[in-house]
Amino acid sequence: MKGAIEVRGLVREFKGGIKAVSGIDLDVPAGQIYGFLGPNGAGKSTTVHMLTTLLPPTAGSARVGGFDIVKEGPAVRRTIGAALQEAALDPLLTGREHLKLQLALHGVRRTERGGRTDELLERVGLRLAADRKIGGYSGGMKRRLDLALALAHRPRILFLDEPTTGLDPQSRSALWDEVVRLKRDEGVTVFLTTQYLEEADVLADRVGIIDHGRIVAEGTPASLKAEIGRPTVEAMPGEGTTQRELEGILARFGELQPSTSGIAVRLDGQGGLTEVVRALDAAQANVAALHLHSPTLDDVFLAKTGRSLEGSEEPAEPEA
Amino acid sequence: MRTLTVARAVGWRMLHNNFTTPSLLIPGLAFPLFFFIAFAGGLSRVNDVPGFDFPAGYTAFQFVFVLLQSAAFAGVFTGFGIVRDFETGFARRLMLAAPNRVGILLGYALGAIGRWALTAFILTVVALLAGMEVGGSGVDIFALYALAVLVNFVGLLWSAGVAMRLRTLQAAPLMQLPIFLALFFAPVFVPVELLADWLETIARLNPVTLLLEAGRSLIAGAPERVGIAFTAVFALIAGFFLWAVRGLRKAEAAGG
Amino acid sequence: MTAQILHLARRSVIRTLRQPANWITPLVFPLALMAVNTGGLDAATNLPGFPSDSYLAFFLAFPFVQGALFATVNAGVDLARDIQTGFINRLALTPMQSGALLVGHLGGVIAMGFLQAVWYLAVGLAIGVRLESGILGGVVIFVLAVLIVLAFGTFGALAALRSGSTEAVHSLFPVFFVFLFISSMNLPRNLIETEWFRVAASLNPVSYLIEAIRSLVIEGWNAQALALGFGISLALAVVGLTLSALSLRSRMART
Numbered sequence: 001m002k003g004a005i006e007v008r009g010l011v012r013e014f015k016g017g018i019k020a021v022s023g024i025d026l027d028v029p030a031g032q033i034y035g036f037l038g039p040n041g042a043g044k045s046t047t048v049h050m051l052t053t054l055l056p057p058t059a060g061s062a063r064v065g066g067f068d069i070v071k072e073g074p075a076v077r078r079t080i081g082a083a084l085q086e087a088a089l090d091p092l093l094t095g096r097e098h099l100k101l102q103l104a105l106h107g108v109r110r111t112e113r114g115g116r117t118d119e120l121l122e123r124v125g126l127r128l129a130a131d132r133k134i135g136g137y138s139g140g141m142k143r144r145l146d147l148a149l150a151l152a153h154r155p156r157i158l159f160l161d162e163p164t165t166g167l168d169p170q171s172r173s174a175l176w177d178e179v180v181r182l183k184r185d186e187g188v189t190v191f192l193t194t195q196y197l198e199e200a201d202v203l204a205d206r207v208g209i210i211d212h213g214r215i216v217a218e219g220t221p222a223s224l225k226a227e228i229g230r231p232t233v234e235a236m237p238g239e240g241t242t243q244r245e246l247e248g249i250l251a252r253f254g255e256l257q258p259s260t261s262g263i264a265v266r267l268d269g270q271g272g273l274t275e276v277v278r279a280l281d282a283a284q285a286n287v288a289a290l291h292l293h294s295p296t297l298d299d300v301f302l303a304k305t306g307r308s309l310e311g312s313e314e315p316a317e318p319e320a
Numbered sequence: 321m322r323t324l325t326v327a328r329a330v331g332w333r334m335l336h337n338n339f340t341t342p343s344l345l346i347p348g349l350a351f352p353l354f355f356f357i358a359f360a361g362g363l364s365r366v367n368d369v370p371g372f373d374f375p376a377g378y379t380a381f382q383f384v385f386v387l388l389q390s391a392a393f394a395g396v397f398t399g400f401g402i403v404r405d406f407e408t409g410f411a412r413r414l415m416l417a418a419p420n421r422v423g424i425l426l427g428y429a430l431g432a433i434g435r436w437a438l439t440a441f442i443l444t445v446v447a448l449l450a451g452m453e454v455g456g457s458g459v460d461i462f463a464l465y466a467l468a469v470l471v472n473f474v475g476l477l478w479s480a481g482v483a484m485r486l487r488t489l490q491a492a493p494l495m496q497l498p499i500f501l502a503l504f505f506a507p508v509f510v511p512v513e514l515l516a517d518w519l520e521t522i523a524r525l526n527p528v529t530l531l532l533e534a535g536r537s538l539i540a541g542a543p544e545r546v547g548i549a550f551t552a553v554f555a556l557i558a559g560f561f562l563w564a565v566r567g568l569r570k571a572e573a574a575g576g
Numbered sequence: 577m578t579a580q581i582l583h584l585a586r587r588s589v590i591r592t593l594r595q596p597a598n599w600i601t602p603l604v605f606p607l608a609l610m611a612v613n614t615g616g617l618d619a620a621t622n623l624p625g626f627p628s629d630s631y632l633a634f635f636l637a638f639p640f641v642q643g644a645l646f647a648t649v650n651a652g653v654d655l656a657r658d659i660q661t662g663f664i665n666r667l668a669l670t671p672m673q674s675g676a677l678l679v680g681h682l683g684g685v686i687a688m689g690f691l692q693a694v695w696y697l698a699v700g701l702a703i704g705v706r707l708e709s710g711i712l713g714g715v716v717i718f719v720l721a722v723l724i725v726l727a728f729g730t731f732g733a734l735a736a737l738r739s740g741s742t743e744a745v746h747s748l749f750p751v752f753f754v755f756l757f758i759s760s761m762n763l764p765r766n767l768i769e770t771e772w773f774r775v776a777a778s779l780n781p782v783s784y785l786i787e788a789i790r791s792l793v794i795e796g797w798n799a800q801a802l803a804l805g806f807g808i809s810l811a812l813a814v815v816g817l818t819l820s821a822l823s824l825r826s827r828m829a830r831t
Contacts, residue, residue: 074671077669084662104579105583105667105671105672357773362768365769369620369622370619371619508612514618
């Protein structure tokens with residue numbers, strides 16, 4: 001399968017020597033959804049800006065749709081559609097006017113613009129709101145229009161930079177459905193950045209986890225979780241029991257893991273939850289809460305970076 | 321006593337915001353100075369227009385206009401601050417905390433005076449450095465500045481009434497425009513007799529003309545119709561005080 | 577590229593028309609100021625050496641320049657907003673040529689400037705001003721007004737492209753205002769008595785823009801005034817356009 005996106009040693013350094021992206025390698029086969037997962041400030045948007053030709057890389061190379069992002073910028077732009085992090089819309093124009101302008105700038109003939117506009121509005125469910133100014137749209141409607149604009153010229157590769165951030169669950173789910181449909185029915189390759197584990201888990205064929213500008217893990221969601229392996233037991237000490245005492249008991253069942261609220265251990269097969277409970281009871285340890293976690297992408301992130309993805313925001317990425 | 325405590329606290333806050341935020345402080349200082357320079361510097365030859373016989377010269381003639389204009393606009397700008405308080409929800413907190421809400425209004429007035437005092441000081445220094453002749457005695461000059469303080473009240477009370485009724489910054493033009501029109505449909509550049517006929521007719525009906533003429537007579541040391549001017553400005557204050565207090569009541573009724 | 581420019585200019589005009597404050601202010605405010613100054617300074621025509629019997633005719637050049645200022649700042653703010661909201665990235669992702677963005681933006685400014693010029697001249701003629709240079713003079717006034725709005729517009733675009741901030745473009749307004757007021761807008765330069773003001777007005781390019789339009793209204797055909805007016809506005813436009821193009825290149829650093 002020919003790679004839709006091929007990235008080799010891509011680097012972006014900003015003024016003051018800040019490295020937002022520190023040499024990443026990526027391969028996204030055509031027709032797949034690639035989830036690029038990481039906390040705020042990890043380098044996701046900078047990567048998207050480079051791959052969409054909006055920001056020249058400092059070093060490394062990348063080909064998108066078979067075209068070099070540095071040497072063949074116009075060809076890359078013809079191949080891709082992008083909905084960037086900020087739903088960049090003009091509050092004074094209507095949805096229809098946005099689409100017509102976008103189509104005109106893509107060189108679509110006037111006679112075809114009307115029909116294509118209606119088709120796109122219908123697809124994203126904005127037909128009734130088409131002639132209203134964007135200023136009155138909800139966040140979800142803006143995102144849907146953003147997607148329609150990205151699809152206006154029928155791109156083969158679609159970049160979606162945190163498309164569901166700030167959306168209500170219903171709008172999020174509708175957008176997921178559309179992304180899946182694009183892949184399934186039209187064979188569009190989707191490069192999707194997200195800070196939501198669930199989103200990457202549900203949508204992505206492959207996931208790359210980025211942290212501090214480096215890819216720390218890559219694979220299918222299932223393989224990444226399998227890499228972490230067995231479940232984790234996490235216990236919070238109750239009154240009269242210290243963290244150290246709990247640590248001593250749990251350490252017998254596997255490797256201790258970083259935990260923000262108690263003591264966690266990844267079970268190594270020496271015993272399951274039942275054995276852990278028995279051991280705690282035998283030691284007369286008072287436990288306030290006990291959780292059994294199946295591996296999630298957050299566990300993968302935790303295992304690879306030593307931090308939980310939730311709340312592990314980094315300083316904002318420099319302006320791209 | 322409680323009213324004064326509230327007034328002091330609100331006034332201090334307005335002044336603190338003004339003097340620590342360059343975007344609020346600088347326009348209030350720069351615009352009057354600029355108008356003074358542009359009018360007094362650029363139009364000084366108007367002194368030679370037949371019929372222009374102001375004894376203290378064109379710089380003093382323009383100084384009085386810009387002094388009163390800066391006073392009125394310092395009041396209006398404070399009105400913008402009131403609107404901001406409503407938009408951010410701070411006004412609601414203020415109303416909950418203050419037992420006497422007229423004290424809030426008084427506090428805003430203190431803020432407006434404090435804000436204008438710095439402008440007036442700098443404007444006066446610049447005018448004196450530019451060679452402005454002052455013919456009036458100490459009492460005359462005191463009366464001139466007192467008149468300006470009262471104009472400052474008028475500007476504040478008008479804009480506060482608008483601010484408390486509409487409670488949105490979109491009302492800014494409504495606060496500024498009537499004051500702007502009142503100031504400029506008056507003898508700004510020449511005495512009222514030298515205005516074009518249509519403007520003279522309007523200016524003679526405009527109370528600002530009375531204030532300008534009284535102010536100019538004070539700086540020239542030949543006070544004329546000063547009592548009437550003070551009476552007029554007190555009448556304006558009384559009217560706009562009612563306007564502002566009713567605005568306050570409307571804001572209270574709307575829940576801040 | 578022409579089609580791209582037309583689409584972007586059209587968008588610029590639509591945006592202006594949908595913000596009533598952006599077109600009502602330039603249509604009303606300069607004329608209101610003209611009314612106030614004309615009423616207040618009518619007596620200045622009695623000064624020995626004043627070049628016209630009508631202060632209104634003398635002052636008619638002012639709205640053209642102040643209107644250009646409004647059009648520039650409003651359009652500059654719109655461009656800065658495009659940068660702030662990321663809309664410029666959306667445009668950058670299309671096959672649009674970078675230059676089309678700048679030219680389209682300026683096209684919108686020019687269109688607004690032209691409509692304003694028609695309005696100011698119509699109002700001036702309706703209230704009794706007669707052009708000493710005749711109908712052809714009126715045409716030249718339009719051309720010069722458009723050139724002035726283009727010259728100012730390039731600096732509005734430059735501020736937007738360099739700063740990417742609507743506030744920074746707004747802050748240009750007082751700067752333009754200073755240039756406008758420290759000029760020969762109220763009195764001819766030879767009648768400005770205060771020396772530093774006269775020198776400043778003589779160094780201020782805005783004086784020559786006003787004087788060129790004014791010459792067509794009150795004098796007829798004054799080659800020197802027209803040469804200075806056209807020359808200065810053209811030079812400003814070239815400098816502003818060059819600097820804006822350079823800023824655009826770094827702002828839209830797409831490959």
